[in-house]
Amino acid sequence: MGMIRLVVRSCLCLTLVIVFPVSSFAQDEAWVDALTVDGQPAASLHPSHIPLPLRPDQQRKKWIVALASTLQRLHLVGSPLMSRSLFSASRSAAPPAYTMRRSGTLRGSSKASTVDIACSGGGRSANPDADIYATINIWVGSSKVATSTGFGPSPTVYAHFEAASVDYDRPISCDLQAGFGYAYASGTLLADCGNVDVTNLRNEYRSFTVDWIPNCNEFQEIGVNEFNHSEDNTHQPWAIVKDIVYVKRAEVQEYALYQVRITSSYRCPHINASIPNSAHNSHHMKGDALDMTPPSNRWSPPTETEFNHLHDAAAQTGPRFITDWSTYSDRHLHCDWGG
Numbered sequence: 001m002g003m004i005r006l007v008v009r010s011c012l013c014l015t016l017v018i019v020f021p022v023s024s025f026a027q028d029e030a031w032v033d034a035l036t037v038d039g040q041p042a043a044s045l046h047p048s049h050i051p052l053p054l055r056p057d058q059q060r061k062k063w064i065v066a067l068a069s070t071l072q073r074l075h076l077v078g079s080p081l082m083s084r085s086l087f088s089a090s091r092s093a094a095p096p097a098y099t100m101r102r103s104g105t106l107r108g109s110s111k112a113s114t115v116d117i118a119c120s121g122g123g124r125s126a127n128p129d130a131d132i133y134a135t136i137n138i139w140v141g142s143s144k145v146a147t148s149t150g151f152g153p154s155p156t157v158y159a160h161f162e163a164a165s166v167d168y169d170r171p172i173s174c175d176l177q178a179g180f181g182y183a184y185a186s187g188t189l190l191a192d193c194g195n196v197d198v199t200n201l202r203n204e205y206r207s208f209t210v211d212w213i214p215n216c217n218e219f220q221e222i223g224v225n226e227f228n229h230s231e232d233n234t235h236q237p238w239a240i241v242k243d244i245v246y247v248k249r250a251e252v253q254e255y256a257l258y259q260v261r262i263t264s265s266y267r268c269p270h271i272n273a274s275i276p277n278s279a280h281n282s283h284h285m286k287g288d289a290l291d292m293t294p295p296s297n298r299w300s301p302p303t304e305t306e307f308n309h310l311h312d313a314a315a316q317t318g319p320r321f322i323t324d325w326s327t328y329s330d331r332h333l334h335c336d337w338g339g
């Protein structure tokens, strides 16, 4: 009788090996639920669920563990305890060979001198009868600042860190290893400019994906003037107007025969984005551009002669870029100096 059982068992084992290719076995999974700063989720970071491909040596171990798990579930071999110890023993301490990245932007805060970076996630064992370790790490730049672990068939983990605010951006990330699964989330801890209005205005450059992000100290308390119109910038009195604009505006005036009117200079990113046909990375956001018209034509387009006179005056100032008569239907002149 014992002999017959052994034969049946061997046959089943053989069948299982043939029927289940390696890829059909489940893998451990890991995911990062959220990477937040002061409770604000990163804009483009969503709950992620990232099972990862395994290295060949991990594949082999997984195959053995999964086969043992299947046989055990079919009550062919071992006890749940045996499978558990087998699985735990096969857990590799080696760093994962593959990473997946999700990028996001995190909002800084000016509410306090510190910000709380938090990361949460979890994992699931490929074998529901086997426990796995889950380890979560938070990184600021290249420094690991917080770590936390969990253990179980479906462990959840959470870590947080109180970071001192600084006036420059820092990359932050969170990684999570659960058994053989690995997940990663990254973002940017935005500068705290020490003034909530300046911090928010600076953050607009990132949220509107402008190709240039000013330093905190580039914003000046300018107030409404011809370089900082209230309809172009709702973050008064803060704006960026580079020194070269003051110099070149005076030069244009010197070369022109009439009082030149500045119709637009500094624009905050959200206003710039709302203007039809505006350049995505417009120099108006960089504080080195001017839109000009002859004053008598403030509410109606200038004649071609008037435009060309203004164009010739501005062209003498050595602009980086200058438009011509055919560029805009309202016939304003755009000039920027890339300073």
Ligand SMILES: [Zn+2]
Residues within 6 Å of the ligand: 264, 284, 289, 290, 291, 333, 334, 335
């Ligand atoms: Zn312009």
